[in-house]
Amino acid sequence: MKKSFLMGVAVAALFAGAASAADLKFAPGQDSKFNWKSYDEFKAAHADLKGQPLTIFGPWRGEDEAFFMSVLAYFTEATGVDAKYSSSENYEQQIVIDTQAGSPPNIAILPQPGLLADLASKGFLTPLGDDNSKWIKDNYGAGDSWVGYGTYKGKDGKEAFYSFPYKADVKSLVWYVPENFEEAGYKIPTTMEELHALTDQIVKDGGVPWCIGLGSGGATGWPATDWVEDIMLRMQPPEAYDKWTTNELKFTDPAVVAAIDEFGKFAKNEKYVDGGVAAVASTDFRDSPKGLFAVPPKCYMHHQASFIPSFFPEGTKLGQDADFFYMPTYASKPELGKPVLGAGTLVSIAKDSKAARAFIDFLKTPIAHEVWMAQSSFLTPYKSVSTEAYANPQMKKEGEILTSATTFRFDGSDLMPGKIGAGAFWTGMVDFVGGKSAEEAAGEIQSAWDGIK
Amino acid sequence: MLSQIVSALVVVFVAVVACSAYFYFSNKILDLALPVSDGDVRAASRNLNRRAVIRPWLFLGPALFLLFVYLVYPVVATFILSFYDRTGLQFVGIANYKWAIGDREFRQSIFNNILWLAVVPAACTFFGLVIAVMTDRIWWGNIAKSIVFMPMAISFVGASVIWKFIYEYRGGNDVQIGLLNAIVQLFGGTPEVWISVPFWNNFFLMIILIWIQTGFAMVILSAALRGIPEETIEAAVIDGANGWQIFWRIMVPQVWGTIAVVWTTITILVLKVFDIVLTMTNGQWQTMVLANLMFDWMFRGGGDSGRSAVIAIIIMLAVTPIMIWNVRRANRELKGH
Numbered sequence: 001m002k003k004s005f006l007m008g009v010a011v012a013a014l015f016a017g018a019a020s021a022a023d024l025k026f027a028p029g030q031d032s033k034f035n036w037k038s039y040d041e042f043k044a045a046h047a048d049l050k051g052q053p054l055t056i057f058g059p060w061r062g063e064d065e066a067f068f069m070s071v072l073a074y075f076t077e078a079t080g081v082d083a084k085y086s087s088s089e090n091y092e093q094q095i096v097i098d099t100q101a102g103s104p105p106n107i108a109i110l111p112q113p114g115l116l117a118d119l120a121s122k123g124f125l126t127p128l129g130d131d132n133s134k135w136i137k138d139n140y141g142a143g144d145s146w147v148g149y150g151t152y153k154g155k156d157g158k159e160a161f162y163s164f165p166y167k168a169d170v171k172s173l174v175w176y177v178p179e180n181f182e183e184a185g186y187k188i189p190t191t192m193e194e195l196h197a198l199t200d201q202i203v204k205d206g207g208v209p210w211c212i213g214l215g216s217g218g219a220t221g222w223p224a225t226d227w228v229e230d231i232m233l234r235m236q237p238p239e240a241y242d243k244w245t246t247n248e249l250k251f252t253d254p255a256v257v258a259a260i261d262e263f264g265k266f267a268k269n270e271k272y273v274d275g276g277v278a279a280v281a282s283t284d285f286r287d288s289p290k291g292l293f294a295v296p297p298k299c300y301m302h303h304q305a306s307f308i309p310s311f312f313p314e315g316t317k318l319g320q321d322a323d324f325f326y327m328p329t330y331a332s333k334p335e336l337g338k339p340v341l342g343a344g345t346l347v348s349i350a351k352d353s354k355a356a357r358a359f360i361d362f363l364k365t366p367i368a369h370e371v372w373m374a375q376s377s378f379l380t381p382y383k384s385v386s387t388e389a390y391a392n393p394q395m396k397k398e399g400e401i402l403t404s405a406t407t408f409r410f411d412g413s414d415l416m417p418g419k420i421g422a423g424a425f426w427t428g429m430v431d432f433v434g435g436k437s438a439e440e441a442a443g444e445i446q447s448a449w450d451g452i453k
Numbered sequence: 454m455l456s457q458i459v460s461a462l463v464v465v466f467v468a469v470v471a472c473s474a475y476f477y478f479s480n481k482i483l484d485l486a487l488p489v490s491d492g493d494v495r496a497a498s499r500n501l502n503r504r505a506v507i508r509p510w511l512f513l514g515p516a517l518f519l520l521f522v523y524l525v526y527p528v529v530a531t532f533i534l535s536f537y538d539r540t541g542l543q544f545v546g547i548a549n550y551k552w553a554i555g556d557r558e559f560r561q562s563i564f565n566n567i568l569w570l571a572v573v574p575a576a577c578t579f580f581g582l583v584i585a586v587m588t589d590r591i592w593w594g595n596i597a598k599s600i601v602f603m604p605m606a607i608s609f610v611g612a613s614v615i616w617k618f619i620y621e622y623r624g625g626n627d628v629q630i631g632l633l634n635a636i637v638q639l640f641g642g643t644p645e646v647w648i649s650v651p652f653w654n655n656f657f658l659m660i661i662l663i664w665i666q667t668g669f670a671m672v673i674l675s676a677a678l679r680g681i682p683e684e685t686i687e688a689a690v691i692d693g694a695n696g697w698q699i700f701w702r703i704m705v706p707q708v709w710g711t712i713a714v715v716w717t718t719i720t721i722l723v724l725k726v727f728d729i730v731l732t733m734t735n736g737q738w739q740t741m742v743l744a745n746l747m748f749d750w751m752f753r754g755g756g757d758s759g760r761s762a763v764i765a766i767i768i769m770l771a772v773t774p775i776m777i778w779n780v781r782r783a784n785r786e787l788k789g790h
Contacts, residue, residue: 093752100756118756122540220737275623281738282622282646418753430737434649444557451556452757 024077025070025371033388034374035366042365043078046358050080054355057098058109059091059345063310064377071371075362081355089217092422095350099124104350107359109166111345112414113149114421116163119350123155125162126349128360133161135364140165141381141403149410150346163346166363167372168379170398171226171305171341171411172233172327175289178320180297191331192234196265202300203271211274211299212267213288214281214430221426223285224263224433225413226341227303232259233339234329238407245415251446252439260429260438267433274299280433286311292322303327305343306398310377318394326401340401343411344381373399381405417452424448472515479511528769535762549763559764562741566771568655569662569726569742574719576663578712581670585678586700588671598675602668609665609728616661617733620647649738658740661729666722670715677711678704710786717779724772743768 029036060068065087076083086105088094092115098104099119108125110116119125133151137143150163174195181188184205189195202209214223232241236255243249244256270276274291275283275298291298293313302308309318316322329338347363349356362368370389372378379395381402390396402408413421424445432441487500487507538545553559584601588594604612621631622644629635634644648654681704689703705712727744734740736749743764751761 090752093748096752096756217735220735275627278646278649279622281649419750419757423749423753427737430649434651434738447557451552 024073026374028074033386034370035384035386038365039074039078039367042362042367046079046361049355049358052079052081052353052355054081054083054107054353054359055105055351056083056085056107056109056359057091057095057105057350058085058087058107059111060109061087061089064307067372067375067378070375071368074367074371075359078362079355079358081358083355083359092418095119099350106349106351106353106356108348108350109345110163110348111343112418112422113152113163113346113410114415115418116150116346116348117152118418119348120152120154120160120162124350125152125154126352127154127160127162128164128349130161132164132360136161136165139364139383141383142405142408143381145408145410146344146381149344149415163348164360164363165344165381166347166368168342168344168381168402169305169307170379170401171343172230172339173304173306173324173398174327175292175302175304175308175322175324176300177292177297178323180292180300184300186300188325189328191328193331195328199266199272199301207297208274208291208299209272209301210266211288211291211302212280213283213285214433215284215287219422219426220281221428221430222413222422223288223304224267224429225421225425226305226411227263227267228259228429229409229412230303230327230341231262232256232412233341233407233409234327234336235259235262235333237336238339238409241409241412245412247416247449251442251449257438257442260432260442264432264438277433281430306379306395307377309394318392323394324398337407339407339409340405341409341411342402342405343414381408417449419452420445420449475515476512480508483507483511531762531765531769534758535766537759537762539757539759541758545759549759552760553763553767558741558746561739562736562743562746565655565740565742566724569659569723570720572656573659573662573666573723574716576659577666577670577719578674578716580663580667581672581715582674582705582708582712584667584671585675586704589675589678598671601671604665605668607665609662610732612661612665613729613732616657616664617648620657622646648734648740651739654734654738654740658729658733661733662723662726666719670719673715674708674711677708681707710782713782714779717775720775721772724768724775743771 026034028039056072058068065085069085072083072085075081091110092112095104095108095110095115096119099108099122104124108116108119116125128150133147136147136150140146146165147161150165151159151161152163153159154162176188180186184202184207186198186201187194189198199209212223212227214221216222229241232244232255235258236244240249240255244251244253249255266272267280268277273280285304289302289304289308289311290313292300292302293316306324309316309322312322326338329336347360349360366382366385369378369380369382369385373380373385373389373395374391376391376395379399379402383403387396387399390399413425415421416425428441428445431444432438436444483504487504489497489500489504491497534541535549536544536546584597588597591597607615618630619632620634621629622634623629623631629638629644631644631647633647637644647657650657685703685707686699689699694702725744726742727748730736730740730742730745731748736742736745741749747761747764747768749761750757750764
């Protein structure tokens, strides 16, 4: 009796795993805004992988995990590969544990080129080959930058292309509620000077201009690094930005200190931020944008990347209930053009197999991008995808920013060594908002950077 | 989920069977290899002696092996790693130790750890003792004890999450949902972001550990108090001692050994404190402690095994004297002073 019960349980558990892979979100061949041809071709080319195991480790959890699973379903349907996805809130730690313990996943998906470069230098990643890097160069907007962000030195000291960019975020965005702006008679600022003026105007009218939240559990502080990087790109040429991420330009350099101070002008003014300065570091970044939607509004603007609508109140219609504008540039610095700060996740092979290679090939099909685009929070620099697939006009607008970008710069803190970009920089920003001066905070980050050499 | 439970059950079953089989068969084989037959008395007695020598090792063997694999080897490996660079490949001598001495964050962690050591064991033992004495003679004493003991059943992370809500801060004119801020507001004070107030935030984190561990101290000390002969207290009462004098002059000296045990046990725990800091602040706002610093260097952004090994060694060195002292004292007590 007991034995048969256990057997039944085991069988049920087996089938529970298999059942979820079978349903596809959009039936292949039906909707013409998808490139179904690419899917059919991929399916035909990789029919020989039935039953092969593939483990995927990634940063996506919650809603994003569900979206990724819906994409993965097409891969498993086409190839018959037995793919398993897992993730961790502390993915930076988990991937180090997994690789060093000798049990890496086949595919590691991480949003930090700095961490990936580190893994590559220890010999934990498999090069993807020149065809792939050439493919990125030809097919992605600002392809050269993307290839650069996936190219690292291996254990042998030779540079190779290790990480395939898939899913991007645009960070230079300021979110607002159009209705609130209309009611108060505010105009979208087109220059940084206007943004400062608008901020002052809102305070004068008795409102609070900004919602800023730096809280993110163990990663508390990162939203502030986005602010500083965005400002950095608007005050300094991109070359200076590149030097900053490699510490050729020191954190204590007046250029960097000025950028931090510029962020402080927004975040360290009691009247400028919802809840006052004390709330900035302790408010969770996921809760922070909710102030936009309060009645009356707790704040009018929120600087955050393109992923943030995932955390807007349920039923929020983008373009109607919430919209964004491009974080403006200084009218006094026209020579810097319109830089775009962004980020993205990069897909690497940590344990080589035929199925893992097939997965990389799958990411080259437009369908792997379009399925997620059509749902939410997914942008791609891939030029051949059908932009009609984007779920709403706002995402399409963001996607076009990416595909047409000339100056595109990756999130600087993700390029810096982990101990800085995912540590000292965060802590420094928390300390800065907590009362330290920009010089002090920058000095501490710099001394941490000196310490890892 | 279900398949995990099934496989866990299978593993437990197989492991138990394998363990029993090992002891049963290794014992059998030993008996067969060194027979005690009736014929040759000298050989039999020699074999008996040999059996007596081998058998303990046979039974201890698996435990010793596991102890070596999971304790001795890692300690040695960590010590060796502490002389190598971040990848563990390049020998760098004592560079990592030099770094530690000069590092601001490391010194901050040492300072915070000392703060924890000064406060938490003392507070737990003190509160444990006071509660044990006070609850001894009242009818609802056992109920009170159960309530004090309950936090012991909660994981450190779980407890931290509970306290996170107690310290929660809501900005501006929002209603405070954090208990502490709600109380502060009730009495007309201004709400604070408690966990980001430098220096004092260490104490807010310590309160969590005190909350968890006081129950442990109370239970052990309460058992010790029961062991005090009633006559000594009666004699003191007859001699006209007041409650205060009975507590300090009669009770405390008699449970002194137990207080020491409780104190040292919590001291060792405090040196390893990790979960609470990780959950509450992750070492930000100057609350870093050694164990978190070690984890940080090991796993953040690719990791640095050399430096984290140095910190691990330092934590171990700090714990060792307390352990040795504790074991020695326990040995002396076993021998009857």
